[in-house]
Amino acid sequence: MSRSERLLDLIQCLRRHRRPVSGQALADELGISIRTLYRDIATLQGQGAPIEGEAGLGYVLKPGFMLPPLMFSDEEIEAIVLGSRWVAKQPDQRLSAAATNALAKIAAVLPDDLREDLDASTLLVGPPAKAVEGIDLGLVRQAIRNERKLGFLYRDAGGAASERVVWPFALGFFDKVRVVVAWCEMRQDFRHFRADRIAQLEATDMRYPRRRQALLKEWRATLDKPRGS
Amino acid sequence: MSRSERLLDLIQCLRRHRRPVSGQALADELGISIRTLYRDIATLQGQGAPIEGEAGLGYVLKPGFMLPPLMFSDEEIEAIVLGSRWVAKQPDQRLSAAATNALAKIAAVLPDDLREDLDASTLLVGPPAKAVEGIDLGLVRQAIRNERKLGFLYRDAGGAASERVVWPFALGFFDKVRVVVAWCEMRQDFRHFRADRIAQLEATDMRYPRRRQALLKEWRATLDKPRGS
């Protein structure tokens, strides 16, 4: 196995073990000596991989992902940049910042001529949707990723407010509003919650008892065969 | 210089020379022997780089770009995927297809757990804007990239139709419409053209006499200090 392949393997290994792993264990898994492992880790860190090692514990890969070398056509790059610009204009601050960062990283490695094209912004994105949420959508996305319950106050279309605990599993971006899709404990059914009507959002660390993907699949099925509203 | 760095350099060299370059010239530029160059080219082709070599001519890099290894955080990947999904839903067919392809390429190299997250689509994008253009926006983007004139029939807000020849330099994506930003030869001024009011679009191979970036800069200046409409 060539060295460059092994480096990618190393990252995969670190991704699998979420907890700290000792260098010896990694070396065994890859079939190399501990000394070589240290060298490989140093190489990866030199390339920007966020690997952290602590004496007495082991190595952890901070959440993130290394994209291997990848070919994109001109139009594919344009599509990615345009899309990221759109995301950057969304009111979700964390996601917007992430899009901006990603764009900066891509721009940093583009050859000069392409970067000029992109800096010149021949593809423009319109103004952001106007509805502004008072809540941090980043918390919602985090809850979705980790399958945690969310609590909040919801003001429905009629203006009536109610306290909800829900199992969020998807987030929809529409023209003017963002919508949290979740299983509602109160209604015992799937519900959509417009983000601009959510208040006092509270992230909990209670894991909900279903897998996110299963919920998503069920919810999709209900969309195909709509039942009584 | 390590081998992997040199491989990236090779791509940059090929990008610079748009015309076919002989292997010997490339080898000189990189300071390596011709034999090693052949090996490097073979390696790059093995990694998917679209390099073509023809006997008697030289090497050409088909338009496109190789992204070197790059670290993205979870949120950055989410932002890119969400943005690309949005682009994929746009009515511009070529761009939409490019976004879909880019997503497929990214998904192909993601570790399993992350790919599942993305396949499961916890981030959804609303339905595409409804206004459908009868024209191929791909032609417009191509004209912008190559700085070529465009001819078409335009029906303005009042319903009056006119024949235009314009120098397009930007394309705006708004909530419901796409807008071509260009210098209009008839009006001798900057004009915006809603794509859904354009008919009989004709791409020409006439280069317009200004640089795209200069036009863009001027146009931006007019936005800051609006003159008489």
Added chain:
DNA sequence: TGGCTACTGCCAGAATCTGACAGCAGGCTG
């Protein structure tokens, strides 16, 4: 036909990588 080029196999020397050992520093446990 001749000239230019891409491309492949081969081989010896150069460069790099690897594994093993030794040693230092920091956290944890008893």
Added chain:
DNA sequence: CAGCCTGCTGTCAGATTCTGGCAGTAGCCA
């Protein structure tokens, strides 16, 4: 505190890979 585990660095001989030169085949063009 001592003992243990771990990360991390330096060194060095042997294994591995890379490199450059040479020879030969094949395709394109004039």
